[in-house]
Amino acid sequence: MFALRSYPALLSVQFLTDRAVTPTRTAEGRSRATARGQHMGRPPSLTPQQQAEARQRRAEGATLKELARSYDVSPATISRLSLVTA
DSSP states (O other), X not given: OHHXXXXXXXXXXXXXXXXXXXXXXXXXXXXXXXXXXXXXSOXXXXXXXXXXXXXXXXXXXXXXXXXXXXXXXXXXXXXXXXXXXX
């Protein structure tokens, strides 16, 4: 009978221990991946060549909407390219 009562308490202690250690393990894993040169986050929608071409076309007067349609991305993606000078 005692074992049945103490089991939930044991699980809660295990949960709290895991919860305290998880951020540390995650940070260690991210730093190891960064050291290997691995990129974090979502891959870019456009290749570097497409980005350069879109910037060039934008400088020549193309609208965000035209560029977005031609590359099959959102206008927000094109507008973010304008902010980044590569």
